[in-house]
Amino acid sequence: MIQFEKFTLDNGLRVLVHEDKSTPMAVVNVLYDVGARDEDPAKTGFAHLFEHLMFGGSINIPVYDEPLQVAGGENNAYTTNDLTNYYCQLPAENIETAFWLESDRMLSLAFGKKSLEVQRKVVCEEFKEHYINKPYGDVWHKLRPVVYTTHPYKWMTIGASLKHVEDATTADVKAFFKKHYNPSNAILVVAGNINIVQVKALAQKWFEPIPSGEKYTRNLPAEPKQTAPRFIEVKAAVPLDALYKCWHIYPRTDDRYYTADLISDILSGGGSSRLYQSLVKEQQLFSNIDCYHMGSTDAGIMIIEGKLVKGVDIKKADKAVEAELKKLQQTGITGAELEKVKNKTESAMAFEDMSLMNRASSIAMYELLGDADLMNKELDKYNAVTAEGMLAETRIIFDENNCSTMYYLSEN
């Protein structure tokens, strides 16, 4: 059970406070309700590029990092298809430094030319490092537009092409800031060795004077229901053939999300999981195989991916995966399997909650989903999943007409 208190400033900024007196540290986490899904299809990668620019100086403070480091703090940020999250951790005594820095960049960036020029290059190098200069690095670049025909999840957070990043202008940056970076689109979480009275006073001092801005209303094109199997074959200079299969699942706040999540745990995630035991150990068709889902806010996807043992025909491997799914659809799961994945979930949550930083970002994330208290109801939702419910869902999710398959083949 994670305790927290919540209040809202006059400008609409939601503030959540989690006290933990056992640590000397404090975490200030600012989440902005904007991700790659909110981008213009002709200017993708922008939410992430913008995250870099948030460190290039704000209206009253020429650099972000240095004053924080002087106060003994460190920070980072990440962008996903759904959201952008900034966090810093510093000794609790110096917490006001974080309020000062975070509020100033919410008020306005400096929009320096140099920062944009340099960060465009940095992001291009990041793009190369992770998605070009790596075997299998371009899989999602190729697969997302097959799985999503319409919804903006069809491009990756880093962007659909290097060119979009290279072409970003200062005017784009300013417009993006105005649209998304304001108190009505943000959530502030303060955690650690602090108290509510102190946080209230600091929030009123630093954040309340910021104009609330316009609330961004998200209106994204929905992904139409898939009605036939999809297939893509890629040849690349990689040493091993790889198989990817994706199925549409549910939005994060849908109750069926929990069922789908546990189904992925039954299939993979440990040495006793079904796919590993059957396909890696017994049949030796794959050298590794995983099942996971994207965990995205809008309807996400479940994925099975694996690298094939050299010499195995990919069609045969694909059939073997389908046979495992068929078995699941016909005989369902055992009581012991269900108990196992529920125990795993409980354990994973407890380990995750050990870190103050994780607790702070979880609070922000669940508040974004609608209510931070959802965080404390998660375990009950997982425990409510039944073997019958899972069986029914395996038949819906693993329908061949809901599936996209990619054969990523070795040229060699």
Added chain:
Amino acid sequence: MLNRTIAPPITDSTNFKLTLKPYDFFTLDNGVPVYAINAGAQDVLQIEMVFYAGNWFEKNKSIAAATNFLLKNGTTGSTAFQLNEAFEYYGASCSRACYNETAVLSLHTLSRHTDKLLPIMKDMLTHAIFSQEELDIFKQNSRQRLSVNLQKCEFVAGRTIDKLLYGETHPYGTFTNVEDIDALTPQQLKTFYQQHYINGKCAIFVSGNLPADINEMLNENFGKLTLTKPTFTVNKIPTTQASEKKIRIQNDENAVQGAIRLAQNFPNRHHPDFMKVIVLNNLFGGFFGSRLMSNIREEKGYTYGIYSYLQNHTQESAWLISTEAGKEVCDATIEEVYKEMKLLREELVDEEELSLVRNYMIGGILGDLDGPFQIMAKWKNIILNGLDETYFYDSVKAIKETAAEELQALAQKYLNPENFYELVVY
């Protein structure tokens, strides 16, 4: 009206008192030492059993790693599947890791399930069988993983720089080739297991929310085994350094970036310069606000990130600079690194920058001590390096007190380009 241009007052981090929570200590009946940190709000714990069973002790490459991995792949009474299921049923995980001197078997679990899981670990440590079938699958999957890794420039750069620094026959410089994997036999693993696990030297580190009877539980499961306590030392193996300093390797014709590694040998933590060099390293390339990052990423945009660090080895270390940079700017990147070395040699760091580095480092340690696993990680590092808690307090003192003149002298002593291997893999 709020003046946002003025920073709020801060407490200088160097005023913070840092204390390393002491561990509880006891020994099992067979003399195996147990170090325990009982803390944390969550009902979880971590047990790490550290064996002197790293690649230091193997006669042929990969034996130590294969033995460590296959501890969980079958005992006389249970198959690999049954062992995995035994842990996973309780939402626990039992993992293995093989290093140079040591190899570790660790457990992460909700504390209340500990009693059900220790007997399974005991079974792995007494009755593992290393069957031909399991070894064959391991070999096949290792070969495949290696073939993918070898296509990554950063992977090739990592193993090449180690070879240059320590020599291919030294445990720190060696690496696995396909032939080494092919040559593994069950008998080699069984022999290694007998010597370094069954009759091995072991220390146990346990942290988290500990059950009241943790001592009894550990003693009941592991106290009667033929394990002995480690001396935390190993026989010296001499290193050999490559004579050629500048190396370029073409690994992937489609590469758009080069993996750059600059490195020189460096003494271990017992050397009097070590703690002060850690401060110099931070200033140079140890964090996001460092000279290297500010210049090469934030000023030039040549890379997504560049760091310098001291390798975490026990016997001797190395000082590395590591980055992935655009293929066309690799040479320019290296030139900038050397320029930054020159600046540190020739100019005193000013008080403002030094104070920033000090505060950042102290704040980092304070944050690092958050939670039982982190506290234990600090202790484990101290103990396995044959140090004691004065190392922790002296390190803090070095951060707070090392003067600009000392840092310049250290830069003049160590940061000379001619002493560095210069490797680019693209």
